[in-house]
Amino acid sequence: MHEKSIELLNKAVADELTAVHQYMFFHFHCDDQGLELLSSLFKRAAIEEMLHVEKLAERILFLKGEVEMTAAAPVQKIHQVAEMLKLAARMETESARDYNKWANESAANADATTKKLFEELVMDEERHFDLFDTEAGHLDEFGDNYLALQSIERSKRGATGPHGA
Numbered sequence: 001m002h003e004k005s006i007e008l009l010n011k012a013v014a015d016e017l018t019a020v021h022q023y024m025f026f027h028f029h030c031d032d033q034g035l036e037l038l039s040s041l042f043k044r045a046a047i048e049e050m051l052h053v054e055k056l057a058e059r060i061l062f063l064k065g066e067v068e069m070t071a072a073a074p075v076q077k078i079h080q081v082a083e084m085l086k087l088a089a090r091m092e093t094e095s096a097r098d099y100n101k102w103a104n105e106s107a108a109n110a111d112a113t114t115k116k117l118f119e120e121l122v123m124d125e126e127r128h129f130d131l132f133d134t135e136a137g138h139l140d141e142f143g144d145n146y147l148a149l150q151s152i153e154r155s156k157r158g159a160t161g162p163h164g165a
Contacts (some may be wrong), residue, residue, distance in 0.1 A: 006065035092129035
């Protein structure tokens with residue numbers, strides 16, 4: 001009876017797991033480059049995507065389905081910040097598009113709760129897109145100076161130690 005909803009929810013789980021893995025990869029590499037603001041942005045987004053997996057899994061289990069914990073795609077090993085932001089924005093756009101479509105499919109299958117869940121996810125994905133797009137805009141506007149300022153701020157804090165100079 002709920003097979004289609006379970007299928008769509010598991011597709012979303014795969015999508016979210018891909019985002020978790022990708023954003024954590026970006027988090028690690030931005031942190032390694034001293035880009036604390038961007039590192040934190042990717043880490044927070046990954047945590048929010050994990051929470052999405054949890055909501056999706058709860059719904060799948062309620063519908064008596066099996067949660068498939070397989071990412072949709074492997075991590076892309078991107079190290080350039082502009083490319084990271086471009087990929088992240090594209091992933092969020094694609095997720096929002098899919099979740100809108102799947103909300104409509106859920107409604108057509110008389111599953112209002114799954115429809116509502118997908119609609120809530122669309123709002124989160126659009127917010128994530130806006131964050132990544134804003135950072136990409138800053139990078140376009142200010143160039144590498146934008147990244148250098150982040151790195152310098154971190155270095156200054158590290159040089160003074162945890163209690164200041």
